[in-house]
Amino acid sequence: MSKSPKYWNKAKKFLSKKDKTMSLLIKNYKSPSETILTSRKDVFFSLCKSIIGQQISVAAANAVFLKFKKKCKNKINATTVNKLTSVQLKSCGLSRQKVKGIKSLAKQVLNKNFNPKIIPKMSDEDAIIYLSQLRQIGRWSAEMILLFTYNRPNIWPIQDIGLLRAISKNYNKKYLPPESYVSYLNKKFSPYCSVATWYLWRSIDPEPIQY
Numbered sequence: 001m002s003k004s005p006k007y008w009n010k011a012k013k014f015l016s017k018k019d020k021t022m023s024l025l026i027k028n029y030k031s032p033s034e035t036i037l038t039s040r041k042d043v044f045f046s047l048c049k050s051i052i053g054q055q056i057s058v059a060a061a062n063a064v065f066l067k068f069k070k071k072c073k074n075k076i077n078a079t080t081v082n083k084l085t086s087v088q089l090k091s092c093g094l095s096r097q098k099v100k101g102i103k104s105l106a107k108q109v110l111n112k113n114f115n116p117k118i119i120p121k122m123s124d125e126d127a128i129i130y131l132s133q134l135r136q137i138g139r140w141s142a143e144m145i146l147l148f149t150y151n152r153p154n155i156w157p158i159q160d161i162g163l164l165r166a167i168s169k170n171y172n173k174k175y176l177p178p179e180s181y182v183s184y185l186n187k188k189f190s191p192y193c194s195v196a197t198w199y200l201w202r203s204i205d206p207e208p209i210q211y
Contacts, residue, residue, distance in 0.1 A: 005151045011192035015199075018188055021170050025199040043116040044109060045076050046149040051101045051136045052094065060093075067092035078109035101136030108134070124152055147194050156186045156193035166200035 016023040052068060053061035071092055072080045081102060089099045108114035114134060119127050124146060131142035143157040157163055158179075167182060168175040189196040 005153065007153050007192070008195065011153065011195040014192055015189060015196055022189070022196060022199060025170070025203055029199060029202045041149065042076075043119070043145065043149050044078055044105070046145055047105055047131075047134065047137065047141075048076055048081070048102055050141045050144060051098050051105070054098070054136065054141070064093040068094070078106040081106040082110055098136060101134075104135040119150065124154065127152075147197070152194060154191045154193045156189070156197060158182055158186075160197075162201050162204060163197055166204045170200065170203055 012026050016026055048068070049061075049065060052065050056064070068089070069076060071084060071088055086099050086103065089102060090096070094102070105114070109116075119130065122130060127146055127150075128139060128142040131137055131145055132139055137145075140157060140159045143155050143160075146152040147155040147157070164176055164182070167173060167177045167185065171177070171181070171185075173181060185196070186193060
């Protein structure tokens with residue numbers, strides 16, 4: 001795991017000046033353990049984890065992922081996953097759709113139809129579209145990959161329930177907060193929406209978000 005992104009301290013100063021609420025959140029959640037958007041820099045690993053975690057609780061996702069990791073003999077890569085049968089993957093607790101998604105991902109990496117190395121050169125929106133072409137990966141999952149795996153500084157995941165809840169709580173808005181207000185905050189916090197998102201998440205969950 002790497003250290004926090006280089007832009008983090010600069011982003012905190014920027015957001016603190018821009019917004020009183022954000023300034024308070026940044027003061028409330030500073031700690032030595034603030035290793036924030038740490039990343040494995042392993043997009044295949046992250047995509048597998050994303051697919052496994054969809055529509056189930058965090059605890060259930062962790063349990064399934066541990067079984068998946070064991071089945072891969074701790075080597076979660078396209079070659080290893082491609083060798084596993086659908087039956088082996090299902091035995092980890094994966095649904096049929098998730099098995100298809102993970103198998104498809106492994107095949108596309110191996111045949112180079114999906115090439116993670118080109119993502120760093122893409123804009124945020126182009127990268128989201130590229131990732132969303134993968135089976136079982138929608139816009140929200142793509143944004144989480146950009147935020148946590150690539151540490152992009154300006155991701156504002158407006159489909160994320162936690163972010164919307166946090167906006168409602170911290171800015172005294174009804175849930176769901178108005179789209180116009182979410183858009184207003186997006187412009188206000190740019191180019192550091194990822195950092196603002198992280199602090200807003202912390203305001204409703206004391207544990208730092210990991211992905």
